[in-house]
Amino acid sequence: MDNVNEKYLKGFNHAYLLAKNNPELLQEILKTNSLNDYIQGLKDGKYFFEQNQTKLRTQELKKLYSQKERSQDKDLER
Numbered sequence: 001m002d003n004v005n006e007k008y009l010k011g012f013n014h015a016y017l018l019a020k021n022n023p024e025l026l027q028e029i030l031k032t033n034s035l036n037d038y039i040q041g042l043k044d045g046k047y048f049f050e051q052n053q054t055k056l057r058t059q060e061l062k063k064l065y066s067q068k069e070r071s072q073d074k075d076l077e078r
Contacts, residue, residue: 005037005041007036007037007038007041008037008038008040008041008044009041010038010041011037011038011039011040011041011042011044011045012041012042012044012045012048013041013045014041014042014045015041015042015043015044015045015046015048015049016045016046016048016049018042018046019045019046019049019050020049026042026046029042030042030043030046
């Protein structure tokens with residue numbers, strides 16, 4: 001982890017927080033044409049946040065589907 005650029009890491013962490021709490025602001029910041037390490041960290045952090053949210057939603061849907069199936073199985077036993 002010593003090889004990770006400090007500016008990139010800050011951008012990544014800031015993007016994650018902004019994506020969670022103020023996605024509109026993050027979107028405005030990312031409209032910049034600059035491609036420094038901080039901006040790249042912001043872009044990657046936003047992408048990571050979105051992927052994580054998708055994963056969490058998928059897990060939640062699977063859980064709900066599983067609960068629905070179990071309740072239908074119980075109805076069939078009666």
